[in-house]
Amino acid sequence: MTPDPHRAHVPAVVHLDHVTRRFGDVVALDDVSLAVGPGELVGLLGPNGAGKSTLLSLVAGLRRPDAGTVRLLGGDPRDPRSRTGLGVTPQETGLPATLRVQEVVDFVGGHFPDPVPTPELLDQLGLGELARRQTGALSGGQKRRLAVALALVGRPRVLLLDEPTTGLDVGARQALWDAIREYHGAGGTVLLTSHYLEEVQALAERVVVVDRGAVRADDTLDAVLRRVSLRRVVLTAVEDLAGRPGVVRAEGAGDGTPARQTLYTPDADALVRDLVTTGVEFHDLEIRGASLEEAFAEMVAPEGAAR
Numbered sequence: 439m440t441p442d443p444h445r446a447h448v449p450a451v452v453h454l455d456h457v458t459r460r461f462g463d464v465v466a467l468d469d470v471s472l473a474v475g476p477g478e479l480v481g482l483l484g485p486n487g488a489g490k491s492t493l494l495s496l497v498a499g500l501r502r503p504d505a506g507t508v509r510l511l512g513g514d515p516r517d518p519r520s521r522t523g524l525g526v527t528p529q530e531t532g533l534p535a536t537l538r539v540q541e542v543v544d545f546v547g548g549h550f551p552d553p554v555p556t557p558e559l560l561d562q563l564g565l566g567e568l569a570r571r572q573t574g575a576l577s578g579g580q581k582r583r584l585a586v587a588l589a590l591v592g593r594p595r596v597l598l599l600d601e602p603t604t605g606l607d608v609g610a611r612q613a614l615w616d617a618i619r620e621y622h623g624a625g626g627t628v629l630l631t632s633h634y635l636e637e638v639q640a641l642a643e644r645v646v647v648v649d650r651g652a653v654r655a656d657d658t659l660d661a662v663l664r665r666v667s668l669r670r671v672v673l674t675a676v677e678d679l680a681g682r683p684g685v686v687r688a689e690g691a692g693d694g695t696p697a698r699q700t701l702y703t704p705d706a707d708a709l710v711r712d713l714v715t716t717g718v719e720f721h722d723l724e725i726r727g728a729s730l731e732e733a734f735a736e737m738v739a740p741e742g743a744a745r
């Protein structure tokens with residue numbers, strides 16, 4: 439399951455070893471082991487209730503495991519010395535409503551030995567013009583960006599982001615992605631959860647799929663995508679091609695006029711050969727691999743489908 443066997447020689451910055459965490463009868467994490475090496479950008483994917491936030495809260499030292507061990511930067515995550523190397527953006531952020539944006543950043547930065555200068559950080563996250571606004575007057579998206587600024591202000595070695603761009607518009611999301619990439623490019627380690635598969639596909643090099651408290655897949659993004667056997671053949675044709683040999687699913691079927699159709703098949707070459715040899719007229723042929731969405735659906739099915 440470990441994508442890179444060489445990683446075993448590098449001490450992990452985040453390490454969970456056979457970790458179980460229950461809430462009453464609910465087993466939120468069930469014997470989970472995971473090691474994240476320095477400089478990795480890992481996307482945690484999973485349906486609602488899979489255990490992602492619980493995992494992050496254990497790494498952040500906010501909760502203890504019922505069984506197993508969690509290590510952060512080689513130490514106990516509940517030890518403040520380990521936590522000074524950590525930046526966290528929880529799913530919901532409680533900001534003091536009457537403090538101004540720059541005051542909050544100054545205040546949090548004041549707890550660290552070498553904070554990022556507040557104006558620099560606010561500019562990086564597109565919050566420069568809001569520096570003097572009270573946090574209670576920020577929009578939801580602006581609050582998310584401020585939460586990420588607070589996670590970055592102490593120049594952390596590890597960044598935990600729980601759904602960092604939920605509720606953001608396209609521009610704000612892009613700005614945040616840039617900030618995450620910049621942090622990672624400078625050697626930072628990132629563990630992020632997201633409901634947006636495109637976000638994980640855009641950012642992560644490694645994908646860990648969590649479902650019902652267990653790790654279902656842990657591999658490079660490319661390898662996860664390769665696990666999906668289906669290919670997408672996209673073309674324009676008059677004839678409805680849904681029933682052609684090898685087509686397991688089809689979208690956009692023709693109705694007597696030329697229509698853009700997407701045909702899912704395990705063997706795109708065989709399908710195209712069949713269309714050509716049987717004289718089907720088509721144009722603008724494209725063949726694509728699977729998306730992360732398809733890979734994810736395949737990995738959490740079939741039980742996941744009933745959730």
Ligand SMILES: Nc1ncnc2c1ncn2[C@@H]1O[C@H](COP(=O)(O)OP(=O)(O)OP(=O)(O)O)[C@@H](O)[C@H]1O
Nearest residue numbers: 461464465466484485486487488489490491492493
């Ligand atoms: N404080 C709590 N008390 C009781 N049950 C909890 C608590 N926190 C989490 N759970 C349960 O543990 C399971 C895992 O929840 P968790 O929040 O870790 O999932 P998640 O993958 O982060 O979900 P989402 O994508 O919806 O945020 C769920 O069944 C949830 O209801």
